[in-house]
Amino acid sequence: MTAVGHILGDPVTSHMRDDPTRIPLGRTVAEALEYVRKTPTTGRVVYFYVVDAEGRLRGVLPTRRLLLADPATRVEDLMVRSPITIPHTATVLDACEFFMLHKLLAFPVVDDDGRLIGLVDVDLYTEELSDLDRREGNDDLFQLVGVHLTEAEARSTRKQFRRRFPWLLCNVGGGLLAAFLTGVYEDVATLAVVTPFIPVVLALGESVSIQSVSLALHSLHGARPTWGDYRRRLGREVLVGLALGLACGLVVGLVGLAWKGRFAVGLSLFGSIAGSVMAAAAVGLSMPIVLKLLRRDPSVASGPIALAASDMITLVVYFNLARALL
Numbered sequence: 310m311t312a313v314g315h316i317l318g319d320p321v322t323s324h325m326r327d328d329p330t331r332i333p334l335g336r337t338v339a340e341a342l343e344y345v346r347k348t349p350t351t352g353r354v355v356y357f358y359v360v361d362a363e364g365r366l367r368g369v370l371p372t373r374r375l376l377l378a379d380p381a382t383r384v385e386d387l388m389v390r391s392p393i394t395i396p397h398t399a400t401v402l403d404a405c406e407f408f409m410l411h412k413l414l415a416f417p418v419v420d421d422d423g424r425l426i427g428l429v430d431v432d433l434y435t436e437e438l439s440d441l442d443r444r445e446g447n448d449d450l451f452q453l454v455g456v457h458l459t460e461a462e463a464r465s466t467r468k469q470f471r472r473r474f475p476w477l478l479c480n481v482g483g484g485l486l487a488a489f490l491t492g493v494y495e496d497v498a499t500l501a502v503v504t505p506f507i508p509v510v511l512a513l514g515e516s517v518s519i520q521s522v523s524l525a526l527h528s529l530h531g532a533r534p535t536w537g538d539y540r541r542r543l544g545r546e547v548l549v550g551l552a553l554g555l556a557c558g559l560v561v562g563l564v565g566l567a568w569k570g571r572f573a574v575g576l577s578l579f580g581s582i583a584g585s586v587m588a589a590a591a592v593g594l595s596m597p598i599v600l601k602l603l604r605r606d607p608s609v610a611s612g613p614i615a616l617a618a619s620d621m622i623t624l625v626v627y628f629n630l631a632r633a634l635l
Contacts, residue, residue, distance in 0.1 A: 317402035324401055325418050325427035330354050332370065332384055334361045339380035341370075355415040355430055359388045364424040366417055368392060394419045397426060404429050476613045483617025487624055494628035502574045503631050506565060507624075513557050513582055514589040514623035518615045521546060521593025526608060529601055539598045543591060550590025551583065558582035573634045581630045585623035592618045 328350045332341045345357070357370040368388030378387055395404055395416045407416050408431060415430035491498045498504065525542075558579040566575030596615045597607035 317400065317405065319401045320397075321395055321399045321401055321404045321418060321429060322397055322427065324404075325429045326352050327427045328352060329358050329417060329425060329428040330356075331360050331364075331425065332357050334359055334367050334385060336384050337380065338375060338378045338382050338384065338387070341375060341384050342380075353430065355428075357384075358417055358425055358428070359384050360425050363422075366392065366394065366419055366423055366425040369417065392417065394423075395429065397421070473609055476610045479613040479617040483620050486617075487620055490621070490624045490628065494624075494632065497628045497632045497635070500631070500635060502565075502569045502571065502635060503577075503627075506561070506578055507627070509561060510578070510582060510585065510627050511620055511623055513554075513561075514585045514619045515616055517550060517553055517586045518589040518593035518619040519612065521550070521590045522597060522611045522615050525594045525597040526611065529597055529607065534598050534601055536602065539595075539602065542598070543594060546590050546594040547587060550587040553590065554583035554586030557586060577627070577631045577634045581623075581627040584630075585619070585626045588622045588626070589615075589619040592622070 330345060330350050331348075332344060336344060341357070354372060356372065357375055358366060359368040359370055361367055368385065368390050369392040370384055370388045374387045375384075393407070393411055393413065393416060395407055395418045397418055397420050399418075404416065407413075415428050417425050418427040418429060420426050498507070558581070561582055562575040562579030565578045566572060568574075593611075593615045596611040596618075600607040600610055
């Protein structure tokens, strides 16, 4: 690995500043400014960080807001709540992705309990890494940041094939299983009121699954998920998937009712789309996060696995509900 690669793999804590400008929660602007004057930092001040008595980060206060606000205003009324933070377990590569994604000048570094332990500012990206980049070439840095591939890997057809083909077997297996399921449910799958709607039912499940995969992959840039975080996000995604499924199911169900003239057709479409889209959203969110938690690369594997799983769930739900109602 090149020198750039070595630095990008360093813990962010080895490159952070440990003297962020803290302001105790509950102070007014006048009190905060007085506190800052009495406890000056040695580095450049980009943002002020509001912390509670235990040192936990409660908000970020941009310099302009603090300097222009009324002296009697309390800092919690000015600060940005729920700030974007970098976990102490992140690498320098993760921090660089934060700068690319969020376009901020600095990020606080917090421990597992949310206590502020340091900060990384844009110098980490624009000075230290770019100095190395100038010595070794621009391509190396930008291939490592974002796509996570070395130049050799990016140019090697054989390596790309070996990296991607095994996961495409999930789609092959999923297609074969779909054919098998169609045979198992032949009495339902061949019905004139069921067959025309198979593509739209599958397409909705696949679309929502890919949406959830994309959102999960985006959220994983620079972040290290935990099982607790996964459970919380899964609950929210299931609710979103249910809402999407109910809305899409209502539209398609009404079309089916108007087209085929049978209430049972509309009901089977409504129920199967609602259930399968909800399940597809859960699967789509789960694949990248679970793979990341298992220390596997989610960028290539998540899509094929999620699509294959969503297709299976969708067909089983649709065929069983159609068999029960029709």
